[in-house]
Amino acid sequence: MPKNKLSTSDRILQSALQLMKEKGFQLVTIKEIAEAAHVSEMTVFRHFETKKGVLEAAIERNTVVPGFKQTLDKDLVFDLEKDxxxxxxxxxxxMKRYESICLIAVQERASMPELVDLVSDNTEQLxxxxxxxxxxxxxxxxMKQTDSYTQASIFLATLFSYFISTALWKEKFITVAKEKFIKNSVQTFCYGLQP
Amino acid sequence: MPKNKLSTSDRILQSALQLMKEKGFQLVTIKEIAEAAHVSEMTVFRHFETKKGVLEAAIERNTVVPGFKQTLDKDLVFDLEKDxxxxxxxxxxxMKRYESICLIAVQERASMPELVDLVSDNTEQLxxxxxxxxxxxxxxxxMKQTDSYTQASIFLATLFSYFISTALWKEKFITVAKEKFIKNSVQTFCYGLQP
DNA sequence: TATGTTAGTTAGTAACAACTAACATATGTT
DNA sequence: AACATATGTTAGTTGTTACTAACTAACATA
Structure with missing residues (x-):
């Protein structure tokens, strides 16, 4: 079945996701998707029936249920900075794995408001x-006595900011490199800026 | 000239900006704008010639040159937490004043990549x-000896996260109230989480 | 009264998009 | 050889959208 490397279906889904992550669902045409996947428009319709069908299949192929619980239980050492x-x-x-879905959820938040749940459910859990x-x-x-929920929100918000601004605009807003951003954020969260 | 409260032009621009901030430029139709502004489509074209013309006029009416420099020179007291x-x-x-423009810049980042500069130029300056x-x-x-630029980036990133996530999804991601978010962020930045 | 301004109505054009249908071709399997 | 499967091609339908044109109505001002 796989001629080159990916099956026709996979090539279509991959192209579709790439285009939709850049421009949103509604602004991408089947023609564009077909060209990017090197197939004819008809092939796209034959595989997925409708444009919406392409998106749904692409989402299904890209959603994973993350196993936070195990990872955290295993790796946390109860040292604030390390953890x-x-x-x-x-x-x-x-978030990297959900990048495409998240960007489509941004673009289509008016027309498909349920899309963002795929991302926010995981975030809420974490x-x-x-x-x-x-x-x-x-x-x-x-750790200091503070509102844990608020602190958790702020910590994730800082990271979310890095994710979304690089996903949307590369280094336009945040020019600091990823590792440096993470390291400094964590240190500031732990020790503050006061001497 | 003003019949009710706003002139026809202003009503059109206001409706257009509201719709475009929700759905982006390309996905809003002149028909929608006209209906929202309670005028006919022709009136929109007579005032602004093209759809792009509507956006440009709306942007012009909503961009301000912020006077950070004066405000900061005046208000900073060189107490980290207060400042x-x-x-x-x-x-x-x-960012609140640039909310519409910023959201349109998000939606149209593929088709009008220059739009985001209106927002990022101010941010860079600050x-x-x-x-x-x-x-x-x-x-x-x-203050501790650290990389000032990185710390400034992280601080603004945290705030940007609050702005963008409420602008896009209300309380879906950040449920913490604005003042509480700000206060806790600042305190964490100053004193850290370690006891 | 005459005129200019502002807006509405109606009809239409040109382009494009999603989707359908019918037919043709290549390739691999039985 | 016969057949199924996957794909391409071509032509068309239907709906939508930006934008134009021509005509009309209300109203304020000179």
């Missing part, structure tokens, strides 16, 4: 785990 | 001022 670094990488890796982690750390006296 | 609070409000107020401020604070021993 925040772990969490930061975990979150950014997750936020919950971080909140619980902060609570534990506070009980153990390893 | 970061000021800066946070300054930045979020600015980032520069914050960097300089951090440098001063470090010289005065009121």
């Amino acid at each position: 925040l670094l772990q969490i930061a990488h975990l979150y950014l890796d997750l 936020k919950g785990y971080i909140t619980a982690y902060f609570n534990t750390m506070q009980e153990e006296g390893k | 970061l609070l000021q800066i946070a409000h300054l930045y979020l107020d600015l 980032k520069g001022y914050i960097t300089a401020y951090f440098n001063t604070m470090q010289e005065e021993g009121k």
Whole structure:
């Protein structure tokens, strides 16, 4: 079945996702998708019936259920700096995998408001785990007494900012390199800026 | 000239901006704009010639040159927490005024990549001022020795995250209220999370 | 009263997009 | 050889959209 490397279906889905992540669902035409996948328009319709069908298939192929719980239970060492670094990488890796879907969810938030749930459900879950982690750390006296949920929100927000601004505009807003951004964020979160 | 409250032109521009901020430029039709402004399509064309003309006029009416420099020189007291609070409000107020333009810049980043400059130019400028401020604070021993530019980036990134996620999805991602978000962010930046 | 300004109505054009239908071709399998 | 499967080609339908043109109506001002 695979002639070159990817099957026809896969090539179509890959091209479609790439184009839709750049321009959104409605602004991409079947013609563009077909050209990018080196097939005729008819082939696209034969595989997926409708344009919406292409998107749905592409989403299905790109959604994964992330296993935060296990990863966190396994890797957390209850050292604030080390753990925040772990969490930061975990979150950014997750968002990277959801990059296309997230960008389509941005573009189509008026026409397909349910799309964003695919991303926000995971984020909410992770936020919950971080909140619980902060609570534990506070009980153990390893962290200041603060509102864990708010702190979890702010920590993820900082990382989300890095993700979304590079996804949308490359280095236009954030020119700092990823690792440097993460490292400095975590350190600031842990120790603050005051001397 | 003003019959009710706003002139016809203003009503058109206001409706157009509202619609485009929700759906982007290309996905809004003149028909929608005309209906929202309670005029006929012809009236829209008579006032602005083309659809692009509507956008350009709307942008012109909504861009302001912000006077950071004066505001900062006037209000900074060189107390880290107080100053970061000021800066946070300054930045979020600015972004609020650019909300529509920024959202259109998101939607049309493939077709009008120059749009985002209207927002990022201001942000870059402010980032520069914050960097300089951090440098001063470090010289005065009121702040840890760190990379000022990176810290300025991270601080603005955190705020940008609040702005963009509420602009795109209301409370879907960040449920924490604005003032609480700002206050906690600033405190974390100043004092960190470690006890 | 005459005139200019502003807006509405109606009809139409040209381009493009999603999708359908019918037919043709290549390739591999039985 | 016979057949199924995957793909291409071509032509068409239907709906939408930006934009134009021509005519009309209301209203304010000179």
